[in-house]
Structure formats: structure tokens, C-alpha cells
Amino acid sequence: MNDEIDILEVDRIVESIGRDSASVIPVLQAMQKTFKFLPEAALRRVCEISDITPAQIEGVASFFSQFRRSPVGKHMISVCDGTACHVKGSEAVYYSVLKDLGIKDGDTDADGLFTVQKVACLGCCTLAPAVQIDETTYGHVRTDTVSDMITDFIENEANRIPRKFQGLEDGISMGEVRVGLGSCCVAGGSAKIREALEEELESLKCKVDIKPVGCVGMCHRTPLVEVVIPGEEPVLYAKVKPEDIPEIVERHFWSDSPFIKVRAATERWLKKLYTDEARNVPDRYSINVRDEPVADFLSRQKHIATEHGGVLNPSDMEEYKRLGGFKAIKDVFFKNDPGGLISTIDKSGLRGRGGGGFPTGKKWDIVRKAPGEKKYIVANGDEGDPGAFMDRMIMESYPYRVIEGMLIASFAVGATEGVLYVRAEYPLAVKRIRQALADMEAAGLLGDNIMGSGHSLSLKIFEGAGAFVCGEESALIASLEGRRGMPNYRPPFPAEKGLNGCPTLVNNAETFSVLPWIIRNGAEEFAKLGTDRSKGTKVFSLAGKVERGGLIEVPMGITIREVVEQIGGGVADGRTFKAVQIGGPSGGCIPASLGDTTVDFEALSEVGAMMGSGGFVVLDDRDCMVEMARYFLSFTQSESCGKCTPCRVGTKRMLEILTRLCKGQGKQGDIEKLEQLAKTVKGQSLCGLGKTAPNPVLTTIKYFREEFEAHIEGRCPAGKCAKLITYSITDDCIGCAKCAAECPVDAISGEPYSVFEIDPELCVRCDNCRQICPVDAVVVE
């Protein structure tokens, strides 16, 4: 390995970031940015010139998944394996990418051009399965479009302005605009609309996908345009005229990059998208719109954390102010009564939105009362739930609100220093928050003696380096202090003894973002929403097999079925609603039969799930519950910090059993063994990660035990587990040979225009053929 590096570069990095041992993570991040991996020589150099020790740097660099010790390819392909993408076939996409690049071992192709990795939620579940290549996101990727995607990327790359001149946001698709291209839409003038769209997006330099869609079933209202932004509710415009387009575009997409954009590339991109015949538009694009859902969609939600969504420009502090921003903090300073403030929050019934649901007021009270000169405040935005992206959206879209919330809380508890802990994988969130911090500092809303209140608060950003366990307060603090993200036994809780041994308030980003609303509207207004024990609203990432996914904010107490049917528009593709997975890897699968369960902390835990971080993934009859259990457990298992025995070893043993079951190698007694292990892991793990890791398994066993039994008998009722199913081609086959071309192992043969055949011995059940068959002649049994 070529370890020759520019030592001066290392020195510069350490110089600018810091020599104390707590700087280790930012230093590693900066070095990785420079060298694209962490050369050993650089690590050694850091130890020479700072307080960071070899043991520390080696321990930390190998703990966080962001850090790489070997060089990566020129471009990074991140295949999202978040829950939503997973249920929509990201695994197959991942293998297609590997196949397309001819990667057999490891993760980098022979030319060193691409490195492929699976990542937890990219935060754009509405585009599932999503793939990110460097800074470009591709949505709805299918095994048969992988090749096109890579070619497209390479072509565009050729036209790119050198990377360092690009704003972070450049290539990230900001969403998509769907234009009805059904015959009635075309008749209604959609071709003109499309031209107008292209022009407008081009002039704004926005990277937005234009997606032609088939008939949407509202032919009387054509032409139709639907704007889909990841994490936001899709908006449908009916009877659009070309002259409406600029307004629509401006309303949804802002362009805030001062840099020159890639004009040529964008042009080509759009043209290609529009003209590329090979790109089959998947069925799920046809929006089975009925008249009601649009209205219902809006009325069932309640926007508190996401107030002014779709209207508010995220980087415009003035606009935030115009729309009521900073009123709350002014009010708080004016009243100058931290105790009263805490009781207001207590009265509102607000509970932590990060998962555990600890009463926010109580937590504040502990921090306030904890003895200590110095106190810290931390916003936890290290969302790690593979199926959730609301922290990301909140930080990207409402940065001022989150910070205002932190100001309020810091005043209540007496914290003067703080950190926004943001996943490094969320560059846009980092950028927006950084901007917001700068704006607010400039406006005197952060810093010393804010607005003459006598209260001071300085905030900085800390980029999480990729460890789900850092969602756990004590692990988060460990990483802030420059240690491996391993939790400690609590008590003492961080509220008493946290960062640097000082009382530390850790709240989730979403929790902070509802505070201004509560102050402005009063605790009573907030407490009016929700149920007895769970007040207010909760933001969810609604994804999976629903018609409309996206970020939603609903009042507590809404039922699961209401969310699925009224907000999500029901299950997609005419399949049957089977279950929802709530709370991600800590939560559970709730069967459709319990669809009347309300969304509230206690009700969810009574059925074995939990509010968790806000993943809400809808599953249909084609989703195998054993496989779901395996998926979540494989996530927690790989995210286990490895400290305590039950979690480190127990989750591994559980995963082995689940993997066996999915491979048809289950044995009698496996279910009981799983239950026994689950009990140990749940009961004896050190931290929340382990204590909740068995939930997805326990709930699926509880509600779908017969599916587990079927797997032991060698059947997968949902037709999902590769080793338990066979693929065959029916007489409907038209002999187009597309399947044969797509099969990675040449298991399909036949004469053109006659019925093809699959060799079950060779078949690896990648599902490529079934996905590509234009006449649904490939069946699974």
C-alpha cells in the first residue's frame, strides 16, 4: 500500500482542529477527507504531535464505520440498505452493482474507480431503492437500470467542474417532479409542461429528476404534476398550465449554491431522462389518486416540528423570523424564569422524541438541579435507524428552529456550551446548521449575553462518524470526548455527569424543534393534542409499501391504520397490508390485525414495538417476517459496540439462527432458542441498543409464529427467502429474452419468441428476472 503522504497536511489538520485527545474524531474526519482513507503514517504522525495516543487513535479509527484504513476507489457508490430500500429490493440492487462493476472480492473494482458500500438510510426513502454515487442520488434504482445508472454517472462526471468548486449540495437530487404522460395527460398538454419544467429547473440550477409517469387515473384534471421531495409530503397539482411552472418550481426547490453549476451535465441529464426509452418506469409511479387523499393527507397531520414545511426557505433566517421565529426565545428571556419554563414544558407533557420517551421537563429539572459550574447541551441528530430520516429532514429544513429550541432549553437548565451532533452522512444538514449557527451568531442570537438576557450559549457542530450506538447518550458523550462510542452503565446519567464530567442535557433534534411552538402557543395547546400519556405530535418517516411515503407529522393517538390508509394512501400495488414496522431496530412489527393500535409511547410498547426514532415502514403480503426480523437484527448486530457480553455475543447467535431459518436450514427448537437468547439480550444488555435489539424478533415471533414454523419446514409463505423458493416461467412468456440477459448466472435459456426456462439448480434467486419480465411470466413458489 502506498503510504507516502504529505505529513505537512497532517500537521495542518491537527493545527487547525486541536491537539487535545477530544479532537481525535474531527481530526480523523479531516484526514479522511484529505487522503480519502486513513494512512497509517498519518495516524502515527498525529500521535507524535498531539495528546492523542496510538491506542486511542487505533481504537477510535476502527470503531466508527465512517473511517477506512485502505484506499477507496475514485467514486463511492452507496447503496442504501435502509428499511424502505431493503423492502423494495436494495439487496438485489447491491449485488447488481457489484456484478456490473465486476467486483468479486472486497468492495472496490479492479480499476480503483468505484468502491461500493451498503449504507443505512440515506434519508430519501421515497425514492427507494436509492443509490448515491458521490454526491448524486439515484432513485428507484432497479437491477436492470444499474448499468445505465453507472454509465450515466460516468458520462456526467466527465462534464463536471472539479469537485472542490462544487457546493456540497450539488449533485444531490433535491427530489423529483412527476409529469403525467398518460395519453390523456399528453392530450392535456403535458409535453409543454415538461418543456417548461426543464427550462425552469435549468435556470435555477436545481438538480431535480423529471419523471414521466403513466396515467394517474385523474384524467379529468390533466395535466398533472406531482412534486416529490424526499422526506416531504408529495404535492399534486392538477390542470397545470405551462405558465404555472416557475411558481411551482420556486415553491419547492430553492437554489442556494453560489457556485456555478454543471450546466452541460444538467442539460444532458434531463434530456437523457426524458428520452431514455430503456428506462422502464416502475408501476409504483402511477399514483392511484382519488380525490380525497389530497385533502385528507393534509388534514390528518399537524405541523409543529415541521411548521411551515414547504413554505419556509431553510436557509433564510429573515423568513424564519417573519414566520414567528425567535418569538419564543424572546418570550423566554423576557419572563426570565427558568423554573417556570421547566414547569411549562412539564405541563405540556412533552416527552423525548429520540425513542425512550423520557419526560422532557423532568430531564431538564435534573440537569438544572445537578451541581456543577459548567453545563452542556447536546442536540442528538445522530439518527441511525436504518428506516428513518426525520432528524435529517428537521435539521435540513428547520435549522433555526432546532437551534432556537436549544437556546430555550439551555436557558432552562443553565447550559452555556453545546454541541449539535449530526451524522456525517448528512452533509446538507451539516451545511445548513453551520450556516444557521453563523447567521445567529452574527445576529447576536448566539454567543455571550444573548439579547441582553445575561444568558450565553456557544454551539458547535460535531459530525457523528457512523455508529448507531451513539444514539445512546453515554456512548454519544464518549465519542464527543474522543473515545470509542461505548456506553457506560447508568446511573450516573449524563444529566448529572455527562460531557467532561459535567451535567449534560441530551435531547433529540426533534424534541428541540417543538419547543418554540410550545412556548408560542402554550403548554395547554400542546397537551390538547395526543393521548393521556403521550402529548403533541410525532414525526415519522412513512415508507415501505405505501402509495405515498414521506415525512409526516401526526398527532399522538392517531391509529396505525389511519396513518397507512389516510396518509399513506393505502398499500401500494394492490397488495394486502400485512404489518407495520415501527421504531426501527428497537421497535417491532405490528400486524395489520392490530391496526387500531394508537401511536403513543405506552400503546406501542404494550404491543411489543416502541416509538423509537420514528421509522414507520409498511409491509405487504410479499414481505417475509422472518426475513424482516433477520434484517433488523443484522443491523443491530453489526452496530453493537461489542462491550457487553449479551449484546456482543447474543445478537450474533440470534442472527445466526435467523440467517439459517431464511436459508431453509432451520431446525426444531430454533424458535425457542431465539426466545431464550432474546430474553438474555433484552434483560442483561448494558445499554438501550442491546436491551431493545430483540424487539423486532420477539414481535415477529409473537404475531407471525406460523411463518417461523413454516421456515423450519422449508417454506417461505411470502415467497421471499431465496433458498426456500423456486423461480419458473409460465406459458405467458413471450420469449423476449430480457430475463436471460439479466440473469447473473445464466440460469435462463430458451429460443427467442418461445417460452424460456429457468434451471433451478443454477438459479440464485436474485429476482432480476421477475422484475424485468414485461408480462409477469416469472413466478415464484
Next chain:
Amino acid sequence: MPELRINGLPAKVDEGATVLDAAELVFVDIPTLCHMKGCEPETSCMLCVVKNVATGQLIPACSAKAVDGMEIDTECAEVQSARRDILNLLLSEHVGDCEAPCTRICPAHLDIPLMLRAIEHGNLESAAWIAKRDLAIPATLGHVCPAPCEKGCRRAQVDEAITIRDLHREVTEGSTEGSVLCFNVFSEKHHFIGLTPKSMTPKSKSVAVIGSGPAGLSCAWKLIQLGYGCTVFDEAPKAGGVLREHNSLPMDVLDDEVDWLAQAGVEFSLGAPISMHEAADGFDGIVFAETEFSGTHFADAFYAEEHKLAVKAVANGKAAAVAVDRFLKGEPPSNKEPFDSKTGKLRESEVQELTKNCATVEQAGMPAPQAEAARCLHCDCRKAVSCKLRKYATQYGANQREFPADERGHVQLIGHDEAVVFEPGKCIKCGLCVKITKRAGEELGVTFVGRGYNTRVAVPFEEALQDGLREAATECVEACPTGALAFRNVEER
């Protein structure tokens, strides 16, 4: 000062004390692996869980602070089974053998690798003693035993099994040139071979052993080692029982060994009809070690069955002696064997890894028995006696197969040329060595590398083990609760 109850016992502790501290105060034992006095608790093994009666929760005693009014249960069934689960999980990823396979297979459990290492280092006297201690009649067995141990010898995976039987015969057979005549040294240097003058003092209790076959002889010898007086009765004029019928056994070998046992303190009453009453009256215990007596029933009699496989008879004799010992001490009978971690069949690469334990360089110039013994792979664990994991696994009746792993980890030896050996497969990630090296200000030290199930302990930048443990090697080896960190050439047994 918080006051709490541990298993109902009141304990008053200082502010900030842990539940473990409180338990110690009232002499309640709580098993710990990752805990060490004077170190911040790691809270990783979770073996020390106890039940907080008020909440019903299991909490780690080493880290949970003692709170006023707390009520702690350290012994209830829930706690016991939780601890067993933890041990079973740890053992499910444990790669190592407490006992070597050869020892395991030998019915009499001769500590073969220990004996071989003594031979290798030219320490033939200790080798002979080990063989005597475990086999009673090692030279005799060296002629008649079919050597099942050699079938289990892992060296066979490299080339050929060690000739274990020949070696334990060679080191103990009086007439062999160059070996040690054990019974000669015995009278002069008995303290050297482990029988201290104290244990040789006249016994308060004595046991009659009926029958002088291999079972009887070994039973008698074991009783002597346990500190009893012992008389062996046989109607035959010479001791040896069925062994006397063996035609491939030179009888002088057997005679020598019987003599040796007599010198060691075993009394013989031979060539006269056995009076049961005499036996029953004059002794505190009685062991029948002959097949024809096995129907006779005496109150408090024990049986050491003879067996056509002499070494099996030897094993039976030892077991009977242990049973008598427990009985005479008023302890309930027990068949609790010490826990024994098993690696199973080794992979090709692992055998190669173990050959690192062999002193190949020196072998060339060694005399025959030494060179042969030096081929031993050292399959047994270097810390089989002090290992806390093994101790608790025995105590809690752990079962290594309770949560079987799909694939077991690799046998790996790190630092084989150095004073300290690290076996990652035995590491339970307690973090003690990481803390100790940090505290000692080691320049490199050791650290955890990786995350989750793949976490391992390593010297930073893959430097040599000795460079990571310049200051704190001894402290680390002593603190390491398992055989993961051990001195290469220090014997515990």
C-alpha cells in the same frame, strides 16, 4: 451512609460504594470477570448481575451504586440462570482447550502435556513424578496400555502422534538408562515430588483396600496422596492382581512399582485370607477393588471396579479414593468435573499455528526423549488453574454447546517468540489489559480494535505484543481473567 440488604444481610457502606463492595462486606460472593479493584468498572461481562428486589431488574453489581434501602438478591434462580447464560454466551465464542485432548482421553487423566514439557526441559524427575502422581503404575502401564491418548494427539495432524506411552514408561522405568529411578529419589527427596513431610505424617484416618490389581493400587496411592493411611489386602502372595497374568509385562517392572508404593506409605497385607471383620473394624473406610467382591454389601463400602483395560481400572481406583475422601470429610458425593472448554478438530492452519508452541530450533540437538517431547503442541491452556472463566463455568454448570456458533473462531497465538502469549480466541473483551496499559503509561499499550462481535484486543498499528506490554506485562497477565494473556513458559500446575 447507605444501608442496604444483601440476601437479607444488612450492610452499611460508604457513599459511592457499589453493590459489589457491599456484598464483600457481608462475605457474599459475587462472580466477576471484567472487574478489578482500583479500576473504573468496565461493565462488560455482565456476570456479576444481581437482582434488585424492588424493581425486579438484574443489575451489574460491580457498577451499580449501593442505594439506601436497596434490597439485593444474589442467589435466586433468576440470577443463577442469567449468569449461566452469560457464561454460555462467552463460551460459545471461546476457542481453546482447558485440558489437552490426550489428557481428556486418557481414562486416568495423566497430565500429559505437563509431563512432556518437563521432559522437554530435561526435567525428568518432575516428569516421572507427574506420571506417578496421576497413574500410580506408569511404568507398568507403559507396557500394557493400548495408549488411547495417542489417538487423540493433535500432533498426528502435523506428522505423527507423540509416543506418550513410551515416554511415561521411559521416565519411570527403573532399569532404563538415563531415566530417573523414582523410588530411589523418593525417600530422600520426597518434598521435591510434592509429598511434604506434613502430608507424610501418620494419618488420623485409614482406609482398607480389598484387592491389589491396578484399581486397588491406584486407589491406595491416591488415598495416600489425600493424606490417609491405607492398607491393601490380597489373598495372593504378590500384589498386582490381573496384571500378574499379563505376558508382555516384565514382572520386575511391576514389582518395582509395588515396592515404590510401599515406600510411599501404602501398607500391604498379602498371602492371607482376608478377614472382612478385621477390615471393617480396624479402618475408617473400605474399598472393594476386586470383581468377586462387588456383590458384597457393607455399610459405607466403596467400589473400585477392576477393568480389563488397566488404565481404566487405575481411573476407577482414583475415583473411589476421591469418593471415600468426601465421605470421610462429611461432604456429599459429587460428580462435578471441572469445566473443560473444547475446541474440537483443528483446521489445517490452526495446527500450523500451534506448532509455534514447539521449540523446533532446539529440538535438533536434544537427546531422544527430549526431542520427542518437544514435538508436543501445548494444546492445553496455560492458565487452566487460575482461569476465572473456567472456575465460574464449573461453578455454574455452564454448557459450551448451549448457544452453538455457526462457525467457531480461529486458534491463534500472538507473540509466540516472546515471554507473553496472547490467544485472541480466549479473550472475553473485559478491557482490563487496555486499562492497565493505559494506566501504566505504555507508549503503545493495547487497545480494542474493531467493533461489535469482531472487537479484538491488539497492539496499535499491529506492532509486536512485547512492544505493547513493555511496562505492564506481568500486571496484565495477572489481571487477565482467562488464558488469553499468559506467560509463555510459566507452569501453573
